[in-house]
Amino acid sequence: MNFQIVINIVIAILWMFLSESYTFTTFFVGYMLGIALLFLLQRFIPDAFYLQRVGKILSLIILFIKELLLSNIDIVKLVYKPKLDIEPGIFALPTELKSNWEITLLANLITLTPGTLSIAISEDQSYIYVHAMDIPDVEESINDIKDTFEKAIMEVTR
């Protein structure tokens, strides 16, 4: 992946020298040409085409923003409910993610999802302790988090 980005930048700089104008626009055009070349020649270059990974990162960011909007609306609904009929509690969420970076990302995503707030991470990093607004649908939220977030994070990092 890094190798491909370096090649792409080198192609862009080459394009700048070839067209003899040293502005950002020319660099951008050269970069686009580099992407096209890399796309056409991806069979001969080691590793997968790196824009695929960029696309996955973008989809993770979009997921993040979507969950953020939903959770905001959720919390506003709870605030203006006349009667406070919630059953809060802390539950343990088992996670398969290993590295610090992945777990940090998952904990932050959990905090911004509707009704959940990550409180602590166990010593061996196999559980994330999550405070939930409404415990009865814990099973559901565990499955949700496992399905959407862990998959998206794994796709980006592995």
Added chain:
Amino acid sequence: MDIVIILSLVTGTFFIFSSSIGILRFPDVYTRLHAITKGSTLGIAGIMIGSFIFLYIEHGIISGKLLLGMVFVLITAPVSGHMISRAAYRSGVKLWDESVKDDYGNALEHAKKLKDH
């Protein structure tokens, strides 16, 4: 265009207002942190977007600082929520009486027992 600016400013203030009402209404530290970390992020984002569009239309300035501010609030709000709630739990703040489950407390007690033996 004015309508867009007004709308985003009003939604921003509305979300911040309701998150502060949430701080007053919710029963304990953890549920209040829910209100702070979630309500305020969208509120600040709305206000920042509103002022960004205003600056661009009235004065022709593309203010990168506002966008950066938004991104950093989005990144730091969950981190601070996590740290405050963990610090609160470790320093012995009780959960609300009507809380139904406490896996973290059980795990901590279990670890303590193992240490004592």
